[in-house]
Amino acid sequence: xxxxxxxxxxxxxxxxxxxxxxxxxxxxxxxxxxxxxxxxxxxxxxxxxxxxxxxxxxxxxxxxxxxxxxxxxxxxxxxxxxxxxxxxxxxxxxxxxxxxxxxxxxxxxxxxxxxxxxxxxxxxxxxxxxxxxxxxxxxxxxxxxxxxxxxxxxxxxxxxxxxxxxxxxxxxxxxxxxxxxxxxxxxxxxxxxxxxxxxxxxxxxxxxxxxxx
Numbered sequence: 613x614x615x616x617x618x619x620x621x622x623x624x625x626x627x628x629x630x631x632x633x634x635x636x637x638x639x640x641x642x643x644x645x646x647x648x649x650x651x652x653x654x655x656x657x658x659x660x661x662x663x664x665x666x667x668x669x670x671x672x673x674x675x676x677x678x679x680x681x682x683x684x685x686x687x688x689x690x691x692x693x694x695x696x697x698x699x700x701x702x703x704x705x706x707x708x709x710x711x712x713x714x715x716x717x718x719x720x721x722x723x724x725x726x727x728x729x730x731x732x733x734x735x736x737x738x739x740x741x742x743x744x745x746x747x748x749x750x751x752x753x754x755x756x757x758x759x760x761x762x763x764x765x766x767x768x769x770x771x772x773x774x775x776x777x778x779x780x781x782x783x784x785x786x787x788x789x790x791x792x793x794x795x796x797x798x799x800x801x802x803x804x805x806x807x808x809x810x811x812x813x814x815x816x817x818x819x820x821x822x823x824x825x
Contacts, residue, residue: 613673613674614640614641614642614643614644614673614674614675615642615643615644616643616644616675616777617643617644617645618644618645618646618647618656618794619769619779619792619794621645622704622794622795622796624645625645625694625695625697626645626692626693626694626695627643627644627645627692627693628690628691628692628693629641629642629643629644629690629691629692629693630642630688630689630690630691631661631685631686631687631688631689631691632687633687634685634686634687636681637666637678637679637680637681637683638676638677638678638679639660639676639677639679639683639685640674640675640676640677641660641675641677641691641693644675644693645693645695646658646660646665646668646675646677646693646695647668647700647793647794648668648669648670648675648676649668649669649670650670650792650793651729651791651792651793652710652728652729652730652731652736653703653707653731653793653794654703654730654731654732654733655667655668655669656668656695656696656699656700656703657695657696657699658693658694658695658696659693659694660677660679660691660692660693661679661683661685661689661691661692662692663679663680663683663685664679664680665677665678665679666678666679666680673777699733700794702733702823703731703732703733703794704793704794704795704796704801705796705801705802705803705823706731706732706733706735706736706821706823707731707736707793707794707795708767708781708795708796708799708802709736709757709761709802709805709821709823710729710731710736710737710738710821711781711789711791711793712757712760712761712799712802713738713753713757713805713807713819713821714726714729714738715786715787715789716753716756716757717738717740717746717749717753717819720749720752720753721740721742721746721749724740724741724742725740725741725742726738726739726740727739727740727741727816731793734822735820735821735822736820736821737810737818737819737820737821738818738819738821739812739816739817739818740816740817740818740819741815741816742815742816742817743815745809745811745817746809746817746819747809750807750808750809750819753807754805754806754807757805757807758804758805760783760786760799761799761800761802761803761804761805762800762804763799763800764798764799764800765783765784765786765798765799765800766783766784766797766798767781767782767783767795767796767797767798767799768781768782768783768784769781769782769791769795770782772790777792778790778792779791779792781795783799802823803823803824803825804823804824804825805821805822805823805824806821806822806824807819807820807821807822808820808822
């Protein structure tokens with residue numbers, strides 16, 4: 613099982629580890645700071661042992677990294693991981709912004725269901741099953757989200773069930789939410805956000821989340 617340091621130390625930019633296994637271009641390591649796509653949050657970008665990571669994927673409790681075919685690494689070799697921190701930090705900010713907006717929608721629309729989500733470097737999006745436009749709600753949801761962000765509240769994150777790696781984030785007095793992404797320490801790090809509705813078809817609503825800086 614890969615030890616996922618991106619949960620314990622999500623602000624860490626480099627990490628020294630070793631190669632645990634190799635199958636052609638695919639490798640595993642005993643510990644990692646390199647997030648693999650999950651829950652809508654895109655994988656980190658960066659390098660392992662100086663080689664670019666072409667993809668990162670979860671296989672059970674392991675994470676498999678695909679490097680170029682000619683990487684030349686050997687089992688047991690020491691390697692350094694470097695992640696694109698500018699990108700990671702934007703993903704962390706947009707991820708939490710999306711989680712916050714989602715919770716506010718759950719509170720405002722009885723019976724609304726999330727049917728999709730994606731967090732990329734430029735924007736995040738949440739898709740809902742809902743029969744009418746959510747446009748009239750966006751100013752209120754954005755104002756409530758920005759109030760929580762501006763309050764700079766502490767964001768706690770921890771294991772709910774460590775053997776199965778189920779995790780959550782929590783803001784005291786607001787909400788506790790199951791989530792295995794990488795999380796900020798405080799809401800103020802997100803910065804002001806804006807929301808935009810995107811009509812993706814009958815019975816579905818998409819809300820896009822953007823950082824203002």
